[in-house]
Amino acid sequence: MQMLFSGMFIPTLxxxxxxxxxxxxxxxxxxxxxxKLAAGIYSYLPLGFKVLKKVENIIRSQMNSAGAQxxxxxxxxxxxxxxxxxxxxxxxxEMLKVxxxxxxxxGLGPTHEEIITDLARREIKSYRQLPLILxxxxxxxxxxxxxxxxxxxxxxxxxxxxxxxxxxxxGLAKNYDKMYETYNNIFTQCxxxxxxxEADPGLIGGSVSHEYMVLADTGEEELLxxxxxxxxxxxxxxxxxxxxxxxxxxxxSIRGIEVGHIFQLGTKYSDLLKANFLDENxxxxxxxxxxxxxxxxxxxxxxxxxxxxxxxxxxxMPIAPFEVLILPISIADDKIxxxxxxxxxxxxxxxxxxxxDDRDEQAGVxxxxxxxxxxxxxxxxxxxxxxxxxxxxxxxxxxxxFKEKISETPCKVKELLKxxx
RNA sequence: CGGGGCGUGGCGCAGUUUGGCUAGCGCGCCUGCUUUGGGAGCAGGAAGUCCCCGGUUCGAAUCCGGGCGCCCCGACCA
Numbered sequence: 001m002q003m004l005f006s007g008m009f010i011p012t013l014x015x016x017x018x019x020x021x022x023x024x025x026x027x028x029x030x031x032x033x034x035x036k037l038a039a040g041i042y043s044y045l046p047l048g049f050k051v052l053k054k055v056e057n058i059i060r061s062q063m064n065s066a067g068a069q070x071x072x073x074x075x076x077x078x079x080x081x082x083x084x085x086x087x088x089x090x091x092x093x094e095m096l097k098v099x100x101x102x103x104x105x106x107g108l109g110p111t112h113e114e115i116i117t118d119l120a121r122r123e124i125k126s127y128r129q130l131p132l133i134l135x136x137x138x139x140x141x142x143x144x145x146x147x148x149x150x151x152x153x154x155x156x157x158x159x160x161x162x163x164x165x166x167x168x169x170x171g172l173a174k175n176y177d178k179m180y181e182t183y184n185n186i187f188t189q190c191x192x193x194x195x196x197x198e199a200d201p202g203l204i205g206g207s208v209s210h211e212y213m214v215l216a217d218t219g220e221e222e223l224l225x226x227x228x229x230x231x232x233x234x235x236x237x238x239x240x241x242x243x244x245x246x247x248x249x250x251x252x253s254i255r256g257i258e259v260g261h262i263f264q265l266g267t268k269y270s271d272l273l274k275a276n277f278l279d280e281n282x283x284x285x286x287x288x289x290x291x292x293x294x295x296x297x298x299x300x301x302x303x304x305x306x307x308x309x310x311x312x313x314x315x316x317m318p319i320a321p322f323e324v325l326i327l328p329i330s331i332a333d334d335k336i337x338x339x340x341x342x343x344x345x346x347x348x349x350x351x352x353x354x355x356x357d358d359r360d361e362q363a364g365v366x367x368x369x370x371x372x373x374x375x376x377x378x379x380x381x382x383x384x385x386x387x388x389x390x391x392x393x394x395x396x397x398x399x400x401x402f403k404e405k406i407s408e409t410p411c412k413v414k415e416l417l418k419x420x421x
Numbered sequence: 422c423g424g425g426g427c428g429u430g431g432c433g434c435a436g437u438u439u440g441g442c443u444a445g446c447g448c449g450c451c452u453g454c455u456u457u458g459g460g461a462g463c464a465g466g467a468a469g470u471c472c473c474c475g476g477u478u479c480g481a482a483u484c485c486g487g488g489c490g491c492c493c494c495g496a497c498c499a
Binding site: 011013014015016017018019020021036038039094110111140142144145146148153154157158159160161202203211212220257258259260261293294295296297298299327329330332333361362363364365366367368369371380382383384392 | 422427431432433434448449456457458459460461490491492493494495496497498499
């Protein structure tokens, strides 16, 4: 597929829209990644969607490596299933509800314990089919009390939710650990700086639960982190700790954005929904379950909160919408366009996610947009450097650029990419 | 839901206090020419239910009443 900037739908904005206050919201609007339809309801434009997909793919490959299997569950949930667990009322106003033509009630799925457990009770009959981890990427609906911060807290958002089924607590502990590790890998691979904290299971239920917090000043959650080890705890959790219980180090107060939450559910849902299998002794036994969520769309916002400057977004390579942007200073100059076009083809051939800014705009406009959108590697092809058979390479995160021989550029870019992944 | 703020071409705003003539500015958009290394210059042009409904008035973006929408602070969450 040709990635020519001129043909792409990336409506960038020069000014800050007044509707947006926090940085990620402002920058996503300005970079042409998202547009608002209503409060807490957003469209993802091609650039935003591309980033979302990159995050999704990182999660998918890690989940698959952990042996989890992807499926897709329905969005419309019949009322009776949620009544079986008592959550039709318990979840209350947060669940959006709809009627069909026969006036039957459905909820728009805010989470899928009921659905997956119903599937398990119908299909998993024997301990021989366990353990099992199933997951999906799906749009979730939650009628939040107060949607805010753009994509950060939405009424409609993309979530990865996984559910594990085991024959006993030991199996659950194993799967939980596996997911715990997998989540660490996922957030690390996304290039995020994060902390793990113990959490309150809340409405989802269960006993053990951990949250993954991306560190950012605008985070909604206040955390206490140990300055010596990596221990962290929610500030509002009920405790009287003045120093780290692990190493007695001092606490520092920081803020975090919750991007992932894992739970040991135990038999809460399998009991309520009578989801049983036959164990080795031929005895009906409830599944021992865990559930594991990641706010995919929220990761995108959190990544921006964590990495930006006055000029715009600074993407970490693995989730950048493009890895490389080639910026010809003038499209009227045949030599510049020839070099740019050839470079583009070569990088493309190497499987590099490259875009050519072939727009008939002033150089300044292109520079500003590249910075705003936050492409990690920029290759500028200009009259001055081209005479010496050079191009200029600049990393978004660095202040200064450097020159590189045109012929060496593909190699150099490959090397840079290797170091930045 | 309680508290605060906002609503005027696509975006950012002025005008509203003290009602008045054709609703204005910057950016963006279209056409042409000139420019071309950090958001260009000149000329011409398109684009508006001034959030909606009702009221007051000779006359309403502006005053009054009601409603809706959006943002921020609190409870909620991935």
